[in-house]
Amino acid sequence: MMPTSVAVRGALAFALFSARALADDAPAAPAEALSAPAAAAPSPPAAPAVAPSVADAGRFEFGSYGRVRIASDLRGGVGRTVNVVANGTRIDEDSYAELELRREDTWKGGATTKVVATLALFSPFFHFSGRPEQQLAVRNLFVQGSVGSLTLWGGSRMYRGDDIYLLNWWPLDNQNTLGGGAAYAIGPDTTLAAHVGMQRLDNAYQSQQVLAVAPFGSGTVAVQQLDRPRTIESVKFTQLVRNGRLFQDPKAGFKWVLYAEAHQISAGVARDALTAQDRGLPQDYGFLAGAQLGIWSGERDTHLNLFLRHARGLAAYDPLAAPQTFANDKSTMGTTESLIALGGNYEKEAFGIVGGAYLRAFRDGDPSATTTQKFDEGTVVLRPQVYLGQHWGVGGEASFQARRLAVPDPEQTSQPLTASLWRFGVMPYFSPAGRGTFKRPQLRLVYVATLRSRGAQELYAAQDVFAQRSVEHFLGLNVEWWFNSSSQP
Amino acid sequence: MRVLVLGLGAIAALAVVATHTTACVQIPDQGKQPALATHVVDWRDEVIYQVLIDRFADGNINNNFGVRPGALARHQGGDWRGLEDHLGYLQEMGVTTLWISPIVKNVETDADVDSYHGYWAQDLTQLNPHFGDLASLRSLVASAHDRNMKVVLDIVTNHMGQAFYYDMNLNGHPDIYIGGTGTTSPLTRVSEYDPDWDARGVQAQTSLGLDGRAPMIFIDDPAINRVPPGCIDTLSPDGRCILGSPRGYHGFGRILNYDDDKQRMLGDFPGGLKDVATELDEVRQVMIDSYARWVELLDLDGFRIDTVKHVEHEFWQVFSKAVRQRLAAQGKANFLMFGEAFDGNDELLGSFTRPGELDSVFYFSQHFQVFRDVFQNAHDVKAQKGTSQIKTLWESRAKSYGSAPQENGIGVAPTKALVNFLDNHDVSRFLFEAQGDVPALRNALTLLLTEDGIPCVYYGTEQDFAGGNDPANREVLWTTGFATTGDTFRHVSKLAGLRRDYVALRRGDTKVVYATDHVGDESDAGVFAFERAAGDAGASYALVVMNTNARHKSTTSDASGMKVNAAAGSSLVDVLDPARTAYAVGSDQTLRLTLGAQSAMVLVPSGQVVH
Known part of the structure; x- marks a missing residue:
């Protein structure tokens, strides 16, 4: 059944892995973060993870997350996403959906298991493109078992922590690998989780097959020429402070999280497609350290999260996004990423406001001081909402985002190019499940006006209308839902 | 509470580390708009080094699009950063000026050959991303200036890259086909990209006959950047650049006969x-604005101008004057403009240095008549010419080239500022033609770096590169490891040092004191000697003596001996000789010197020797 509040959802999640240290399959996404919200804050303690049962019992579950949008640019074209930062507002994000099938069992002796299979559907859908081929991805396909304070899992999994809903982004930890992990509840408020994952993207950075003469008979066989899986280890320590230990209100709480990743990729040899010459690629590595502070009131979904993260080398690149630029030894040596992010929600009576913001500095390993892969970026987005009765509401959204790239501005050539946007939107909606930022489903009418700087226009080819227009419109319908999904809070 | 403090402490530490390791992005100072300045006192003081950027050094692997190592007709990966990284190498060699290959965006590839050289311009306002960006090019120029090195940019005004095709069969797409019937007309291969010269303008025709001028159809192939050329916005208020319009081109097809003036001036360049159509005011203004803009953006010190003999003189008069005035108004004087006319005709070469035109040209006639005939051919007694040919050529300089500096130009008369060179990217390397005769190369370098004018060394010469014609003469330099210990490298370095130390070798007038027709077994076969003195050299004096003969010692004496202007009884020291051997000038001001095969002396008065 769909939990009725974020608090309850969080409680259940914590019961399993403590504040989503093993973050149950949030909707997950490739690099562009296609997906939906994970809950923002952990919640009060829950009952023991799984009550011991006297007999085997199990059930099948179906859950889903999804969003579908259709929009016009009011100039006769399709409304387009205009963000210039890696994680801009999601108000105009593209359609995406997940379908989850899950088997949950409780075994004699108290052990529990679940088997989760999540399929993701990517835009465009058939009724838009007329093409029956649907882009489909297997996201989750894992088994998890728990007994006592220990939880183990293995398989393909979206594995991540808290998100910033308006940015559709998991600023601290967001792993999408095949692997396994464990979580151990050191105490009722303390969890240590670890995971090891691997992926080998089907691109020239990690994988390449070449043809060779077949050893028997005639013809050819494929040989794996380049085989460079990335291995990622992560560890996460979560400490909750609650039940009146910090706040008088027992529903309120605080948590802090320490998080680290290590990334490795082996050396390899790639065959140049132009010359058929073999070229070496070096062994590479990286690490990441991060932290999170969270506070919640326990009332409705009110919470605030602060994230900090610093990464070096390979770890500065999302595992689903291969590096495009390198140091001259073809490694990611010298690459760094630093970010600070803030996300939160406040609801009281007929009013609510949800927001998100971040600052991020990314520097690639390119020996040149001026590349598009050296940049500072940030955004701030606020969405106040007024609830009109139990099922209706009107949201407004204002946001600013900017990316400053270490390349000369074409007009002010001594200055770096700065691309920025102001965005203003209004979003009346129908919320059958009632009031609340995170109540779903929602059916929305969305209008967004975007004021684009000259620098933002410079990012596009001269022939693109985005290089020529300073104002963009987006008017459309948008629906979003989630229910009974282990990806969702 | 303890865990709370611990956690907050760790988080604070992380924040401190992150903020202290990351500063805001900015354009480095070297990449910012430079202030224009005059960096050159006298261009004769300079030693130019010609760099084909794609071949010199690969400083950044991230711009290596389409690189095919070893295939010299393709990109190899060199870039501006690579050159900047190795300025020390060039400085050690004595180079003071870099001539860099064209920087503008090119059509990427044509007929399975890449535009690695930069001469297939597509957009005169954009930089070629294979070589870096504006900041990296500025950084190169600024770093060069920091080392008191200058930068000369290679530009092309005669033609653009393969921007359009002639739709000769009116079928709307570019074809390469066989034309003619084989009976009533010969079978010919027709390329609509590069059709042969037609004095009527390239004609469209079908089996029924002629259809008039073939439409010039601009190609839109973004994959290889073969798209209509653009201009600076302000030049195209109608949104269309003259270089992206058929109006901007002559449309007569490819030059077949370079001796036909009309073909030479109006024909397409092969390839x-x-x-x-440089006669159009609109085109002239595009060229002026486009190229002057790069000087303003980069603080360049000069232009090497490609294919000048294919452009009318009136263009050079307008272009030169406008560029000089525009730059002078911004504080840049002594801006050098020298042209390339691939021709051995002194009269033709000199015509581009007429008053109001260019400061200088490549001394192509010397390339043929001296470095080829006298030095490269030293291994072949039947082909080698006597050094009297050098004397004859030099004596015609004053007549052929301008004797007064250009107004607002470099302050040196063209006849004294010719750019001397052994070889370049358009001809096979010296050692290829000389069949590996390294002593001949070093002897030729001695002449190059001691004669009147501005010496120009083609990259790789110092490493004894010996490639044949294009593209074999465009080898990758980084395979040498930028070694500075080779004999030729050290020889160039030493000669450049002498040129720096002795003003006579830079600014002195030239007087040939010994030349001969002899190339065989004669005792003075191959001897050549000239003095550098007076002029703008003050009291400085130098006497250069060389033996171009590859087979035996030769002596500077025939029936009349070698009379010099050094004082009788004075002592001249060979500063090219590590032993600094001294020679006494005879009481009758004659010198009798014996030189080994393919060797040289640079003699200066003992009182002027720089230690």
Whole structure:
């Protein structure tokens, strides 16, 4: 059944892995973060993870997350996403959906298991493109078992922590690998989780097959020429402070999280497609350290999260996004990423406001001081909402985002190019499940006006209308839902 | 509470680390708009080094699009950063000026050959991303200036890259086909990209006959950047650049006969490079604005101008004057403009240095008559010419080239500022033609770096590169490891040092004191000697003596001996000789010197020797 509040959802999640240290399959996404919200804050303690049962019992579950949008640019074209930062507002994000099938069992002796299979559907859908081929991805396909304070899992999994809903982004930890992990509840408020994952993207950075003469008979066989899986280890320590230990209100709480990743990729040899010459690629590595502070009131979904993260080398690149630029030894040596992010929600009576913001500095390993892969970026987005009765509401959204790239501005050539946007939107909606930022489903009418700087226009080819227009419109319908999904809070 | 403090402490530490390791992005100072300045006192003091950027050094692997190592007709990966990284190498060699290959965006590839050289311009306002960006090019120029090195940019005004095709069969797409019937007309191969010269303008025709001028159809192939050329916005209020319009081109097809003035001036350059209508004011303004803008953006010190003999003199008069005035108004004087006319005709070469035109040209006639005939051919007694040919050529300089500096130009008369060179990217390397005769190369370098004018060394010469014609003469330099210990490298370095130390070798007038027709077994076969003195050299004096003969010692004496202007009884020291051997000038001001095969002396008065 769909939990009725974020608090309850969080409680259940914590019961399993403590504040989503093993973050149950949030909707997950490739690099562009296609997906939906994970809950923002952990919640009060829950009952023991799984009550011991006297007999085997199990059930099948179906859950889903999804969003579908259709929009016009009011100039006769399709409304387009205009963000210039890696994680801009999601108000105009593209359609995406997940379908989850899950088997949950409780075994004699108290052990529990679940088997989760999540399929993701990517835009465009058939009724838009007329093409029956649907882009489909297997996201989750894992088994998890728990007994006592220990939880183990293995398989393909979206594995991540808290998100910033308006940015559709998991600023601290967001792993999408095949692997396994464990979580151990050191105490009722303390969890240590670890995971090891691997992926080998089907691109020239990690994988390449070449043809060779077949050893028997005639013809050819494929040989794996380049085989460079990335291995990622992560560890996460979560400490909750609650039940009146910090706040008088027992529903309120605080948590802090320490998080680290290590990334490795082996050396390899790639065959140049132009010359058929073999070229070496070096062994590479990286690490990441991060932290999170969270506070919640326990009332409705009110919470605030602060994230900090610093990464070096390979770890500065999302595992689903291969590096495009390198140091001259073809490694990611010298690459760094630093970010600070803030996300939160406040609801009281007929009013609510949800927001998100971040600052991020990314520097690639390119020996040149001026590349598009050296940049500072940030955004701030606020969405106040007024609830009109139990099922209706009107949201407004204002946001600013900017990316400053270490390349000369074409007009002010001594200055770096700065691309920025102001965005203003209004979003009346129908919320059958009632009031609340995170109540779903929602059916929305969305209008967004975007004021684009000259620098933002410079990012596009001269022939693109985005290089020529300073104002963009987006008017459309948008629906979003989630229910009974282990990806969702 | 303890865990709370611990956690907050760790988080604070992380924040401190992150903020202290990351500063805001900015354009480095070297990449910012430079202030224009005059960096050159006298261009004769300079030693130019010609760099084909794609071949010199690969400083950044991230711009290596389409690189095919070893295939010299393709990109190899060199860039501006690579050159900047190795300025120390060039400085050690004595180079003071870099001539860099064209920087503008090119059509990427044509007929399975890449535009690694930069001469297939597509957009005169954009930089070629293979070589870096504006900041990296500025950084190169600024770093060069920091080392008191200058930068000369290679530009092309005669033609653009393969921007369009002639739709000769009116079928709307570019074809390469066989034309003619084989009976009533000969079978011919027709390329609509690069059709042969037609004095009527390239004609469209079908089996029924002629259809008039073939439409010039601009190609839109973004994959290889073969798209209509653009201009600076302010030049195209109608949104269309003259270089992206058929109006901007002559449309006569490829030059077949370079001796035909009309073909030479109006024909396309071989390879489908479309001849620009430089007689149009609009085109002239595009060229002026486009190239002067790069000087303003980069603080360049000069232009090497490609294919000048294919552009009318009136263009050079307008272009030169406008560029000089525009730059002088911004504080840049002594801006050098020298042209390339691939021709051995002194009269033709000199015509581009007429008053109001260019400061200088490549001394191509010397390339043929001296470095080829006298030095490269030293291994072949039947082909080698006597050094009297050098004397004859030099004596015609004053007549052929301008004797007064250009107004607002470099302050040196063209006849004294010719750019001397052994070889370049358009001809096979010296050692290829000399069949590996390294002593001949070093002897030729001695002449190059001691004679009147501005010496120019083609990259790789110092490493004894010996490639044949294009593209074999465009080898990758980084395979040498930038070694500075080779004999030729050290020889160039030493000669450049002498040129720096002795003003006579830079600014002195030239007087040939010994030349001969002899190339065989004669005792003075191959001897050549000239003095550098007076002029702008003050009291400085130098006497250069060389033996171009590859087979035996030769002596500077025939029936009349070698009379010099050094004082009788004075002592001249060979500063090229590590032993600094001294020679006494005879009481009758004659010298009798014996030189080994393919060797040289640079003699200066003992009182002027720089230690």
